[in-house]
Amino acid sequence: MGCIACKSNPKNKIQSNLDLSTDQDRISSHRIIKIKTKDQLSFNPSLFVGLRKGNIEDNYIFEKTIHTGSYGLVRLALNKITSLKRAIKTISKEHIGKDMKLHAQFYSEIDILKQTDHPNIIKLYEFYEDAMYYHLVTEYIPGGELFDYIIKSKMLSEPIAAQFMRQLLSAVAYCHLNNIVHRDLKPENLLIDAQSQEATLKVIDFGLSAFYDSKVNMTKQYGTSYYVAPEVLRRNYNEKCDIWSCGVILYILLSGRPPFNGNSSPEIVRRVQKGEFSFEGPSWDGVTPMAKKLIKRMLDYDPNTRISANEALTDEWIIYNASYITRDENLTQISLWNLKTFRVEQKLQRAVLTYIASQISNKEEIKQLGEAFRDMDTNGDGKLSKEEVLEAFYTLGGNGFSQKDIEDIIRQVDVNNSGYIDYTEFIMATARKESLLCIENLDSAFKAFDEDGSGKISAIELKNVFGKELIATDEVWKEMINEVDENGDGEIDLTEFRAMMTHIFDNRN
Template sequence: MGCFSSSGRHTLPKSEASNTPSQVVHTKEDIKIDASMFVGHRSGQVLEHYKIGQKIGSGAFGCVRIGTHIATGQKRAIKTIHKESISEDLTERAKFFTEVDILRRADHPNIVKLYEFYEDEKYFHIVTEFLQGGELFDYIIKNKMLSERAAAIFMRQILSAVAYCHLNNIVHRDLKPENLLLENDAPQPNLKVIDFGTCAIFDPSRHMTKKYGTAYYIAPEVLRKDYDEKCDIWSCGVILYILLSGKPPFYGRTDRDILKMVEKGEYSMRGTIWTTISQGAKHLISRMLDYNPKNRISAREALMDDWLAQNCAVSPSAQSIPLASLDNLKAFRAEQKLQHAVLTFIASQLLQNEDSKQLSEAFRNLDKNGDGKISREELLEVYSGMMGLEAASEEVEKIMRQVDANGSGYIDYTEFIMATAQKEKMINQMNLEAAFKVFDSDGSGKISAQELKALLGSGGGENETIWCELIKDVDQNGDGEIDINEFKAMMMSLVESHK
């Protein structure tokens, strides 16, 4: 059923459409748009949407294959798990759904992106971005040991992802080079954390007790089954040790031998290799491998370490960030909520890594403290260097109002990509047609108020009239729904306004 103008029928009687004290959202302006809205749980066959290619990995419960998205031609990774393998094991089933939920909500340039999740009679299929650079483990073997600068750049990316997770009460529990994938085979590629199968949502006031991890990287307190999120920092310390020396700090012939070494927590930074490594690097390793978790550095503290900052050479000044990105961020406007939603969908689901590579780097340079989001203060520091403090304060407030679509008080990664990407790259025929199909969930050729509520309703409360208002903003022929031509006209107006 469509929505109609005041001269025609209303979808709901006034008594149902009127606001009540229990309703949180009262107007369409209050709808919160978030990238997680578009990570759908699909029914039906994954083969209807993907051409399945070669196997690139396997495990106890399934395998990972390359899939080509038929609608866009994008290569993606499809992790397939046989339902029977986890149906009777409640722990494994819970871990599986926890992984899906965490990846759905994660929005960080160094955490693998989840596109969608399929379920058919026999299988679950998790569709994520395809990272063709291989494991950091293989990169280490190929290069044997890295320069301090290269190691620091990798470590900053890992710690940024970990800090973001810990800030959101997520602990990974199995950080290791095999679970760190590279986007491509460039000399200094972007890195992403994968495999959240052992992760958990933790309560900061309570310690965890279940033992998860891999022998070389597991923290001693995990072996005692009494630990908190700092176990991830221990793993980071082991990874940095290996990046710089090419060898693990705790080793043995068997896992049992390795775990005995971990339990003692004794390691050495002596020998020929370590004479060439700076005191700053050694100091950071020792802070991350502090045997007492209470004294161990946090992810956010590690990101501010002097050695890391000096070697990454990240500057918050305008010179380190492309002016085009800053100009696009400042100029971003989406007057209609539906435009905002479509741009968020395209930025999170359709843009290729190569399209957003420079934008990702700009995001990292703006994100001075490395927590995976951009604050008012971080924006103010950059723009005040361009236009003065007073003008910058006013400009930053405008940016926050326009770009912070989910009302978090920060510019999240997808919001930044959405606002700074070239509109001509985002708003093209292929992307608009793919987006329309998602919004037109029943395939009728028109988008209804009910379809908008089903897709965006988690950010819009129960006020039914706002969905009709969204339709009315775009509905040129007054039939109460949005067809493909009206949809395209709405989005192409953004391209015109940015010329």
């Protein structure tokens, strides 16, 4: 255990000039799906994250500044329609200027955040562009930086450190599974939602992140000197650079000081290049050999033998300390029952549920369901497999469930046809009906689909909402409308919309 006496100096940055528009480090994940029939439609939360038209102040009330940096600032804001709090990162166009590298970096962050769907990665809701600024609207994390909490608490036990590291490693494992490398993991980029040891951790700031090709090593230097991996300094690295950064973070959590320290950035870099560290000093006297062993595996100088994020999640130290975490079995039981009873047949119902679950769900309920999701996600990869769902039912006494039963559950919940239950799909299927489908949420969702504000949703509007990623014939969008259009006028009004949604969970208490 230890108190935190250091935070990385913002001057200790290592960045090189590069043209991200041509660099091999960045490989776009964006893909267009061609749809021939309505049955082929699938829905991802990324469908609803897009560039919004108009003045951002028409939709948000700015309350206070959370952070100020060289690029601009982050402010707390209130959505005028939903009354939900959001953090809005405003970037000056003057700062970016005509520099194509900075432009590419900015849009890379948007592209990556659109594709991520994980309880420990900050969520991007939408973004705006006006004459002077770009605005990224993300979830608001009220607890501040993880290290601020540790400084306040003055000490950190191994079970608490493991609880936070498990969340961080889960986010990193998810990123690496999806060919995303963060490249700037550090305490300042880890926020918590409450000043509590039970807090949910969120990884933020994907501005230096990139999609990568697992067969091609990256060559561009990025990072912060305390946390940068030695192979990044050699300009020949892969996703394992993130594991090195995690190892540095764990070292600091347990000792209160970094493994590679110095009075200047060049001095720190020289020590990183050597890769030599020790567990000497009184701060390490009470730390278990298991914890030190994991740190050594994460700070292995050779990235080829360095532990992966998935391997770190199954390390004995993480598993042992997980037993100290209090589980709410009642919450998990309710979540499993809701998974079992989830039934949605119409495509538009699935789309609207995805929108509500990803954009406007109750934050406190999401936090609780996120804990149940993490408990079921035994390998920590940020998605639930058939085996993990089956194991969860067995653990809580559901021995009567067969493999086919689980396959039926996943088929119902898996709205994007990935073969797994993703985080947003889990929220969508397990949230309380009265919370998910309250009048406020339904009306907000209706307005999101009713783009022209006419009071009715047309096939053209559905095409506009989904058409950037889902290319389908006009007949497909008309079929979606016809499933719900009770009066036969070719559009969906608010009454029809509410009726469509409120009957979804009739079999659920």
